[in-house]
Amino acid sequence: MNTSQTQNSARIAVATIPRAAGLAAGIIAALREHGLDAAQYDVNRLDEVADMSEVEVLLSIGVLCRAQEMDRMPRLRAIVSPVLGFDWIDADEATRRGIAVCNTEAAENREGMAESTIMLLLALLYRLQDTEALLRTNAGADPIKRHILKGRTLGIIGWGGITREVIARLAAWGCHFIVHSRSASAPVPGVSFVPLDELLARADAILVLTSLNPATRHMLGREQFAMVRPGTLLVNTARGAIIDEAALVEALKSGQLGAAAIDVFEKEPCPPDHPLRELPNVILTPHCIGHNEEAKEAGPGLTAGILKTLAEGGMPDSCRNAEALARRD
The missing domain is CATH 3.40.50.720 (NAD(P)-binding Rossmann-like Domain)
Structure with missing residues (x-):
């Protein structure tokens, strides 16, 4: 001490x-x-x-x-x-x-978290890991499976400073923003506030940007992942315990979630034997991606x-x- x-x-x-x-x-x-x-x-x-x-x-x-x-x-x-x-x-x-x-x-904290969340989303859409592996493994042929962000519906959980920074940066990208929050109190141009069930059903990508509290602990679990359209993307740069990690692993293995980028975990640092480490369709960072x-x-x-x-x-x-x-x- x-x-x-x-x-x-x-x-x-x-x-x-x-x-x-x-x-x-x-x-x-x-x-x-x-x-x-x-x-x-x-x-x-x-x-x-x-x-x-x-x-x-x-x-x-x-x-x-x-x-x-x-x-x-x-x-x-x-x-x-x-x-x-x-x-x-x-x-x-x-x-x-x-x-x-x-x-x-x-x-700078909010801005870094917003920018890094967008970066992780783009890395998933453009399959950055797989695309880099083409060169590293001399694979040759390029099976084009990448997607643009324009026109995507982004479902954002949380209405804090980071969410607003994300929307400000992507406003010109042609995205559609749907937000679930208990704190939003007035209409916001270009943003639709919706119940969680509707967000899960409509979103092409889900961004978790809310705080952890008794109401949000494990707010995303098996029941919620069953509502998303197969192939939906997920980015969590908020807190690990907002998501039931066992349900997350199941959804990623089944394809219900197409891919995920996770910066936060229920137990940190992420244990060496955590099943998320074994999945090919995830990007994992050690709760520091937005720090600058x-x-x-x-x-x-x-x-x-x-x-x-x-x-x-x-x-x-x-x-x-x-x-x-x-x-x-």
Whole structure:
């Protein structure tokens, strides 16, 4: 465990899984530029930290923060994730306790995820792996089985910043956008909001871009894959547990899904014996495909700014449960 701490007005603590210690160090360096400091704990669980009773603001990088962890921080008033995702934080429990949950929304993060999602979709349509293999194996003949994106119906699950970035980039490509989301509240030109069943039945390609929560866990399983047209493509750059992986493997083997590109898994890193690794019609990447140098450079400063706002008693724009907290007042 690596710890460092000086006095600061908000008692900021940074808990990070050890492999993300570099990111934590960058955020702490940016905090110091704001005149603040923090304790840094490189741990896998918060119970590895002896005493957190004085912590008021917690930055959690992949370290679970549920009721039992919150119990150890009676003065806690905010939990921050330094990235878009925050599914390791029990936001409902935090709201019940009047604790703000914030994340860092670097534009470069959203843009990188949007671009990489489009890249994976194009790689599936143009059968990039198979096409490259023609040259590497000196196969000679080219069995043309590639497809253009123009005119395709894209079924997107989720209506967050990444979805909007994807649509903005593909608006001129002649695609048709159907979106399933519980949060969309007003008509959007060029976008049709539909029930999940309709999206599955109509989409040529399904893009999973929603957050993981109790309502979305395993929202795509055997029943849902049975609704898609044979050969439908699937890209998941959101969270692995949104999809029932056993059902995904079955759908890919049967041809119900034509191919898939998967960047996220229920268990990470993806186990060496995972059946997805054996399938020829999948592209697998280790939950990093959208990460980029630009977001890496921008993130620590943005996160430090959020922590500074909280330390000064303010509420950042990126608070994910501000409305719920307001209703409690």
